[in-house]
Amino acid sequence: MNDVVICLFATVGFDKASQGLAGAGRRLADELGGRLHAVVIGSGSDKLASELATFCDTVIVADQPELAEYQPETWLNALVRFCGELSPRSVLLAGDTYSQEIAPRLAYRLGGSAVGDVVEVRIEAGTLLVSRQVYGGKAQAVLELRRSPAVVWLRARSFAPPTPRDEVATITHAIFEIEVDTRTRIVERKREAGGQERLEEARVIVSGGRGIGGPEPFTTELQPLADLLGAQMAASRAACDAGWVPPTWQVGQTGKKVTPELYLAIAITGASQHMAGISEAKTIAAINTDPDAPIFKHCRFGIVEDYRKVVPLLREKLAALQTGANQSPDSAPR
Amino acid sequence: MNILVCLKQILDPEIPARDFRVDTVKREADRGSASLVTNIFCENALETALQLRERTGSARITVLSYGPPSAEDSLRKALAMKADAAALVLNDGNQNPDPFTTARVLAAAIRKIGTFDLIMVGREAGDWGAGQTGGLIAEELGMPCVSFVDRIESNDGQLKLNRQTDTGWEVLEASPPIVVSVTNDEHNLPRIPKVRDVMMSYRQPLTNLSLDDLGIDAHEARAGNSYYQVAELSIPQKETHCEFVTGDTLDQKVGSLAQRIIEVTSAM
Numbered sequence: 001m002n003d004v005v006i007c008l009f010a011t012v013g014f015d016k017a018s019q020g021l022a023g024a025g026r027r028l029a030d031e032l033g034g035r036l037h038a039v040v041i042g043s044g045s046d047k048l049a050s051e052l053a054t055f056c057d058t059v060i061v062a063d064q065p066e067l068a069e070y071q072p073e074t075w076l077n078a079l080v081r082f083c084g085e086l087s088p089r090s091v092l093l094a095g096d097t098y099s100q101e102i103a104p105r106l107a108y109r110l111g112g113s114a115v116g117d118v119v120e121v122r123i124e125a126g127t128l129l130v131s132r133q134v135y136g137g138k139a140q141a142v143l144e145l146r147r148s149p150a151v152v153w154l155r156a157r158s159f160a161p162p163t164p165r166d167e168v169a170t171i172t173h174a175i176f177e178i179e180v181d182t183r184t185r186i187v188e189r190k191r192e193a194g195g196q197e198r199l200e201e202a203r204v205i206v207s208g209g210r211g212i213g214g215p216e217p218f219t220t221e222l223q224p225l226a227d228l229l230g231a232q233m234a235a236s237r238a239a240c241d242a243g244w245v246p247p248t249w250q251v252g253q254t255g256k257k258v259t260p261e262l263y264l265a266i267a268i269t270g271a272s273q274h275m276a277g278i279s280e281a282k283t284i285a286a287i288n289t290d291p292d293a294p295i296f297k298h299c300r301f302g303i304v305e306d307y308r309k310v311v312p313l314l315r316e317k318l319a320a321l322q323t324g325a326n327q328s329p330d331s332a333p334r
Numbered sequence: 335m336n337i338l339v340c341l342k343q344i345l346d347p348e349i350p351a352r353d354f355r356v357d358t359v360k361r362e363a364d365r366g367s368a369s370l371v372t373n374i375f376c377e378n379a380l381e382t383a384l385q386l387r388e389r390t391g392s393a394r395i396t397v398l399s400y401g402p403p404s405a406e407d408s409l410r411k412a413l414a415m416k417a418d419a420a421a422l423v424l425n426d427g428n429q430n431p432d433p434f435t436t437a438r439v440l441a442a443a444i445r446k447i448g449t450f451d452l453i454m455v456g457r458e459a460g461d462w463g464a465g466q467t468g469g470l471i472a473e474e475l476g477m478p479c480v481s482f483v484d485r486i487e488s489n490d491g492q493l494k495l496n497r498q499t500d501t502g503w504e505v506l507e508a509s510p511p512i513v514v515s516v517t518n519d520e521h522n523l524p525r526i527p528k529v530r531d532v533m534m535s536y537r538q539p540l541t542n543l544s545l546d547d548l549g550i551d552a553h554e555a556r557a558g559n560s561y562y563q564v565a566e567l568s569i570p571q572k573e574t575h576c577e578f579v580t581g582d583t584l585d586q587k588v589g590s591l592a593q594r595i596i597e598v599t600s601a602m
């Protein structure tokens with residue numbers, strides 16, 4: 001009853017989010033004095049399972065053919081089955097599309113309560129409390145989950161990874177009779193063209209907003225700047241809704257939650273819903289014509305100018321500084 | 335095809351952060367001078383439904399809200415956008431019901447007012463942002479659920495859903511009845527109703543329902559939340575001092591901006 005289950009999807013691997021999820025799970029299980037079980041679902045789970053075995057008490061791999069690829073109804077049935085059997089106090093998931101889709105339903109079927117996009121989990125006098133942003137990032141709430149299990153999807157990169165233990169858990173391959181439900185079927189999976197690395201893992205992000213004015217400058221102005229900085233491209237909701245860039249680029253409350261070293265916001269106001277996605281960026285900088293734009297309240301540095309004048313010049317300056325650095329005496333090849 | 339769209343009326347989420355206050359004792363947002371609006375994702379859902387009706391030519395769209403008397407405005411606006419029928423379940427007690435309570439009330443209302451092939455909700459409400467009501471309605475009604483949908487087509491009673499994922503898109507085939515949650519996309523920006531249609535909408539019938547009509551234990555729905563409860567609500571105080579780059583010319587200013595950027599990126 002004091003156990004914690006973490007649910008991971010094999011396709012994701014042991015990325016930052018999975019590490020944060022494992023860390024959160026380990027600490028919560030320790031706080032509760034219970035065991036930590038990892039359930040890894042989907043095919044190709046061996047590597048992830050062996051990573052998890054160094055932090056968890058048990059690792060259950062569910063890679064039977066019916067579960068090879070995500071299908072909402074069938075995976076939900078499977079997780080209800082696995083978690084139900086362990087009767088945990090809490091079930092933790094990451095904040096990806098699939099976790100968000102099934103977590104509330106998992107809670108419902110297990111008789112528990114769910115809450116999502118959580119940045120802190122703690123136990124106080126036996127009750128489970130979580131913190132999350134509300135009102136589009138303008139406020140912070142602490143919620144008390146009143147039913148057990150507490151099914152929580154995490155803003156997983158907000159949690160530190162676990163430290164490995166001496167024991168290594170055994171990995172069990174579970175074969176269950178799973179009810180395959182075909183009322184919905186994913187028949188096609190398309191990755192966003194351009195093959196960007198995952199925005200969540202990016203160390204530098206160049207992001208554009210409505211003030212960019214159209215799709216072309218994203219390609220002709222911002223992309224070359226991003227290339228110079230080895231950066232990924234992102235956007236505000238306004239730019240995505242306008243159809244200038246794909247929806248996968250959206251950062252914010254209902255977009256990606258990113259954690260780069262540098263986030264360069266170009267022609268973005270800095271609405272709270274946008275800031276909700278970059279609250280853990282290390283340095284935010286902005287280019288905006290309006291000195292009163294809220295974005296500047298969150299910036300380390302910025303410039304009040306038209307981006308159309310700044311960006312071309314900035315590329316020149318950066319290129320010069322970069323070649324300058326490469327040719328400096330101590331880095332020059334002998 | 336019979337479509338139902340759930341609409342939530344919320345405090346305008348676009349008010350600037352500096353004008354936003356909370357009552358830390360009641361654990362609610364202060365209404366202040368902010369207006370009440372329909373949650374944008376509900377409007378994205380309604381727009382998606384309207385376009386589906388335009389393509390199939392024969393769908394009927396009902397809109398449903400659970401809220402205070404003012405929620406009627408959201409329903410009237412939906413009628414002005416050309417929804418066919420509207421129903422309001424009056425919330426006369428717990429003003430901040432948790433998603434479980436909300437889903438139970440909405441599911442009971444749905445059972446009462448008709449049989450639907452497609453039930454649509456927004457991906458999340460712009461106030462509390464739970465993102466759960468759709469999934470919980472699906473559980474209450476024993477239906478499947480697909481989230482983050484941005485486009486729907488109908489072929490001989492089968493549905494084809496396009497939905498956004500972290501890395502791209504997916505296409506799903508689904509057999510109704512089904513619940514979908516809708517997200518924003520360039521194609522489902524809500525249409526602006528004509529002034530004449532707004533005026534007309536106030537003359538259209540609207541079904542009013544009470545918790546008693548739905549056979550919901552009003553005591554339970556009016557009392558505190560049994561799923562989760564807000565223990566604290568506060569406004570985080572976080573402001574950074576921004577250093578605006580200086581210089582007599584644009585060239586100098588941009589030069590110093592480049593310098594700052596290099597400092598950050600070379601320290602990584």
Ligand SMILES: Cc1cc2nc3c(=O)[nH]c(=O)nc-3n(C[C@H](O)[C@H](O)[C@H](O)COP(=O)(O)OP(=O)(O)OC[C@H]3O[C@@H](n4cnc5c(N)ncnc54)[C@H](O)[C@@H]3O)c2cc1C
Nearest residue numbers: 209210211236237238252253254255267269274289307460
């Ligand atoms: C429930 C909900 C969820 C939301 N989720 C998100 C989300 O996840 N992500 C998100 O981004 N938004 C989200 N939003 C929308 C958010 O509230 C804002 O509307 C949006 O972020 C505004 O985008 P923007 O800053 O690009 O556009 P605008 O607000 O139009 O700002 C454009 C900016 O560009 C500047 N500018 C204009 N021209 C130039 C120029 N030539 N050079 C330099 N600067 C210039 C202007 O001064 C202005 O500051 C959400 C809203 C709601 C209600």
Ligand SMILES: Nc1ncnc2c1ncn2[C@@H]1O[C@H](COP(=O)(O)O)[C@@H](O)[C@H]1O
Nearest residue numbers: 340341400455456458459464465466467
């Ligand atoms: N009180 C309500 N009345 C009608 N629909 C609601 C209500 N609360 C939530 N919903 C629906 O559920 C969606 C998600 O809300 P939430 O789960 O609260 O984030 C909303 O976009 C609405 O479509």
